[in-house]
Amino acid sequence: MARRIDVTGAGGVRLAAWEFGDPPKSSRTHGTAPDATAPGDTAPSCGAGDLPGVLLLHGLMGRASHWAPTARWLSARHRAVALDQRGHGRSDKPPRAAYTREAYVRDVECALEQLGLGPAVLIGHAMGALTAWQLAAKRPDLVRGLIICDMRASALGGATQHTWTEWFRAWPVPFATLADVRKWFGEDDPWVERPNPARGEFYAEVMAESPDGWRPVFEPAQMLRSRETWVHDAHWEELAQVRCPTLVVRGLDGELGRAEAQEMVRVLPRGQYAEVADAGHLVHYDQPEAWRAAIEPFLDSLREG
Numbered sequence: 001m002a003r004r005i006d007v008t009g010a011g012g013v014r015l016a017a018w019e020f021g022d023p024p025k026s027s028r029t030h031g032t033a034p035d036a037t038a039p040g041d042t043a044p045s046c047g048a049g050d051l052p053g054v055l056l057l058h059g060l061m062g063r064a065s066h067w068a069p070t071a072r073w074l075s076a077r078h079r080a081v082a083l084d085q086r087g088h089g090r091s092d093k094p095p096r097a098a099y100t101r102e103a104y105v106r107d108v109e110c111a112l113e114q115l116g117l118g119p120a121v122l123i124g125h126a127m128g129a130l131t132a133w134q135l136a137a138k139r140p141d142l143v144r145g146l147i148i149c150d151m152r153a154s155a156l157g158g159a160t161q162h163t164w165t166e167w168f169r170a171w172p173v174p175f176a177t178l179a180d181v182r183k184w185f186g187e188d189d190p191w192v193e194r195p196n197p198a199r200g201e202f203y204a205e206v207m208a209e210s211p212d213g214w215r216p217v218f219e220p221a222q223m224l225r226s227r228e229t230w231v232h233d234a235h236w237e238e239l240a241q242v243r244c245p246t247l248v249v250r251g252l253d254g255e256l257g258r259a260e261a262q263e264m265v266r267v268l269p270r271g272q273y274a275e276v277a278d279a280g281h282l283v284h285y286d287q288p289e290a291w292r293a294a295i296e297p298f299l300d301s302l303r304e305g
Contacts, residue, residue: 013092
């Protein structure tokens, strides 16, 4: 069971972090229960004990729980924490808060410092991967390794914002049942090229029941504001500033093409490459066992190094 720890991000935004496995021994002296999930839990002022820290960052519209299988697997040899980023999951969603790249990066910086995780391995999917490598470039003292999961360094272009806006408008919300959520995102969504049950499950996790049915736990307008801050720009320069060992992972049917992924590895001072067959953009969700097999040798090399 995950233990919730509240941390304070940029501008005072409250963020929910979720620790998997037993907490560090020193935290028990502060009276923190291993399975406590109450919103009032606060970050213990302690280090990570003997276990190296790992912080997992979901992508746009995701939440920390999407990392649960990976985090539980990691917790055998790491202090594994997944973060609900601002506007997502159980973290605050202030309508007037900043949803800029700077705010997202600062949030992760705050989380690492308040949780005593650094220097940690950052594992990020999509937007979370961009946040991770931007922080690694900014604060190399906090990051000892980085795993980038299916995120492009090239500019996606402003036209994609219009596509996303129209996609959100196409959602038949509220959904009557979670089964309807799974079916629409897994089969009926115009973005689905072929049936994908894992995609349906992924989106079912970001829905909450309301009086009129099931709605997303995030505000689509905030997601578009968040996305607006990165789609117009390329991010190669920041990638080149990442000095720690970095693994770039792509799904064969994902959004990150092989040529771009390999160019990212070339630009990274200490880059490595891995790909997962039969996986789309949601690599860790589509093929969890193959995903773990792809990242395990890299994690082992960090421990040995």
